[in-house]
Amino acid sequence: MAVSWEDFLVQVQERGEYTTRREAERVTRAVLASLGAHLLGFERRELATELPAQCRPILLEVLPATSPLSPPDFVQAVAMLIEGATPETARWDTGAVLSTVADIAGKDLLHRVLTQLPPGYALLFGRSEMA
Template structure:
């Protein structure tokens, strides 16, 4: 497995990450964007393991890295829909629809921060369906239907 050098985002800070999420999700305040980011990254941290988890933490600003690294890995992988439901359960007043928006708003900002190669590696270890949450087309269903 070859690892591409990290994109030139070394100067991205936690504040810049939160602002990117705020803009992506059209959140009215920085505080709301920060709450959503913390919730989604903590949930993601339970499902990314191994080298991908380490590389993800290294690629993110310090506060985000700590959120990922502080999580205990899950014993079973959740489908993308169950992952969204998990985020909803961690967010007071959330529905599946609002949680999906939140998850997509956070995860959709990650490819620009950490690079497509790492996103591809992360998606390879997650069940089908997560690609859409990262803002990618989910072509795995197409390739399975051709087999």
């Protein structure tokens, strides 16, 4: 059974130790928009269907990135989307959201997603680097 938006946000809120659900939603939207810009084709659509329905437009309606970002540059891009964020807080936010995404996506889909991204992204998803 699919995870609800509320359950997804609860997981992000717990992992990120955010005081409000609104803060969890704010960082979730920023991280998913950044991720959606860096994924293509089938994996992006499949990931969108595995996540709560509210995640779909965030992942699918964003314009594709012009070039891939390294993990530190991805975190910096997330920081630019979150008011008051620093690279350190954005790294925390990214980990809270992407580790939740990884748990929902499962090993096979996560592996396919990671093959589209530059090396080092597995750590952002809370996983060791996959070979």
